[in-house]
Amino acid sequence: MQANSREEALEALAASRWRVAAALTVAMLVAYLGFILLVAFNKPLMGQQITPGLSIGILLGVLVILAAWVLTGLYILWANGKYDRALHQYRDGK
Numbered sequence: 001m002q003a004n005s006r007e008e009a010l011e012a013l014a015a016s017r018w019r020v021a022a023a024l025t026v027a028m029l030v031a032y033l034g035f036i037l038l039v040a041f042n043k044p045l046m047g048q049q050i051t052p053g054l055s056i057g058i059l060l061g062v063l064v065i066l067a068a069w070v071l072t073g074l075y076i077l078w079a080n081g082k083y084d085r086a087l088h089q090y091r092d093g094k
Contacts, residue, residue, distance in 0.1 A: 009090055031063075
């Protein structure tokens with residue numbers, strides 16, 4: 001692989017990493033800020049009981065935490081599957 005094409009491959013790899021990280025960050029911010037805005041501006045909705053001891057607010061709070069875990073898992077799967085493989089190919093000069 002020529003020096004220019006190796007540099008371009010590395011730049012493309014870095015750009016793809018930033019795109020994935022940015023998309024997952026935006027997804028987490030939307031979930032979190034949506035939850036916070038509901039807490040701030042729609043307290044009656046968040047206080048509605050689904051079952052005794054479980055409100056919509058608690059359920060949505062748990063879902064925000066689960067969303068963070070899922071998005072982290074998606075990043076790990078992507079990084080281990082595509083990013084690391086491409087980085088090893090770059091290091092090996094293929």
